[in-house]
Amino acid sequence: MSLDSYVSLGHSGLRVSPLTLGAMTFGEDHGWGTSVEESEAIIAEYLDRGGNFIDTANIYTNGHSEKIIGDWFAARPGLRDRVVIGTKFFANLFEGDPNGGGAGRKSIVAALENSLRRLRTDYVDVYWLHNWDRTVPIEETMRTLDDLATAGKIRYVGLSDVPAWKAAQAQVTARFRGWTRAVGLQVEYSLLERTSEGELIPMAQELGLGVMPWSPLKSGLLSGKYSRSRTGSVDTLRTGLVGEPGEKDYDVIDVLERVAEEAETTPAAVALAWVRQRPGVTSTLVGARRLEQFRANLASLEVHLTDAQIAALNEVSVPALNFPAENNHTLAPSLAFAGATVDGVRTSVLPLLKASSVRY
Numbered sequence: 001m002s003l004d005s006y007v008s009l010g011h012s013g014l015r016v017s018p019l020t021l022g023a024m025t026f027g028e029d030h031g032w033g034t035s036v037e038e039s040e041a042i043i044a045e046y047l048d049r050g051g052n053f054i055d056t057a058n059i060y061t062n063g064h065s066e067k068i069i070g071d072w073f074a075a076r077p078g079l080r081d082r083v084v085i086g087t088k089f090f091a092n093l094f095e096g097d098p099n100g101g102g103a104g105r106k107s108i109v110a111a112l113e114n115s116l117r118r119l120r121t122d123y124v125d126v127y128w129l130h131n132w133d134r135t136v137p138i139e140e141t142m143r144t145l146d147d148l149a150t151a152g153k154i155r156y157v158g159l160s161d162v163p164a165w166k167a168a169q170a171q172v173t174a175r176f177r178g179w180t181r182a183v184g185l186q187v188e189y190s191l192l193e194r195t196s197e198g199e200l201i202p203m204a205q206e207l208g209l210g211v212m213p214w215s216p217l218k219s220g221l222l223s224g225k226y227s228r229s230r231t232g233s234v235d236t237l238r239t240g241l242v243g244e245p246g247e248k249d250y251d252v253i254d255v256l257e258r259v260a261e262e263a264e265t266t267p268a269a270v271a272l273a274w275v276r277q278r279p280g281v282t283s284t285l286v287g288a289r290r291l292e293q294f295r296a297n298l299a300s301l302e303v304h305l306t307d308a309q310i311a312a313l314n315e316v317s318v319p320a321l322n323f324p325a326e327n328n329h330t331l332a333p334s335l336a337f338a339g340a341t342v343d344g345v346r347t348s349v350l351p352l353l354k355a356s357s358v359r360y
Contacts, residue, residue, distance in 0.1 A: 008282075009126075010208050012156060014125070016053040018276060018283055020054070020285045021046045024061075025289050027062075029062055056069055056088075062093060066118035073121070087119065088129070089103075089112065089127065090111075108141070112124070112127065112153060126155065127156070127158065131160065142180075146179035146180040159182045164199035187212075190218045190222060191271055191274060193218060221245050222267060252316050256313065262309065272303075333347045338350070
């Protein structure tokens with residue numbers, strides 16, 4: 001696979017690369033991150049290799065990430081319409097301002113105008129709700145986004161980091177009101193964070209949302225920097241922010257390293273390839289603080305895991321999901337099909353059903 005093996009984002013006509021360039025690290029405003037020069041080099045590398053989807057947010061490096069992207073495209077007239085640029089609203093950049101963030105009409109419109117100014121463009125391709133605002137009716141948020149789409153300032157709507165029930169409410173409300181529906185769902189998803197398999201990913205598949213995993217390397221824990229055979233911190237700053245792997249994490253890392261050795265590639269490439277091949281996933285967000293790290297992540301597109309390797313990774317990383325996930329997965333098929341094979345899956349007969357042949 002390559003970056004120009006484009007896929008449709010959810011139930012939409014928007015075609016995007018299987019890996020999306022995540023720009024959260026663009027800018028060194030927080031004392032870490034990627035310089036302007038290296039950020040520009042990463043953008044160029046991504047586009048040169050056929051990538052077309054860049055993801056940022058108003059809060060990333062306090063708006064500098066958007067500005068770096070905007071300045072780069074402004075210096076290359078005609079290129080902006082050839083790419084898909086997504087940014088997010090919700091985060092508040094103005095201390096003490098109660099309307100500076102969230103998902104109300106006033107803050108959404110203001111946030112978009114500021115993002116457009118920094119991005120130096122007159123429209124955003126995908127405008128993402130960055131989180132759930134408990135204080136705002138979902139009708140207000142979705143109607144505002146529909147107005148912005150009608151005005152031509154945004155092309156598509158996306159949802160990020162919201163509960164499954166709230167995303168479903170937003171999607172169904174928009175559908176029955178005739179408003180612009182969301183086409184994508186961003187969730188944290190990796191070998192070390194699979195709980196979205198319980199509600200979020202099935203919901204997305206049912207309601208036409210293309211899943212876009214973020215942190216597929218679990219903040220670097222799956223990057224190959226950590227190994228049970230090595231002791232001590234490999235990155236004091238990173239460890240201070242995200243911590244070190246725990247015992248259960250190392251159980252996953254052990255299998256990841258073994259599969260990487262079998263596949264003759266890196267643990268990071270295997271972890272990214274695993275996420276990319278998961279059901280419901282459309283495009284995975286990848287980023288890096290350095291160009292060489294980014295190139296290494298792109299190498300995951302060339303990794304093809306065997307069924308046995310995928311099964312080993314699945315088994316060691318199996319998540320504990322909220323009720324009723326296990327009930328629906330194990331009990332429901334037997335209750336419904338009573339030993340019949342349906343859609344290629346053979347079910348069992350419940351002992352209580354076998355206990356007596358009498359039916360009333």
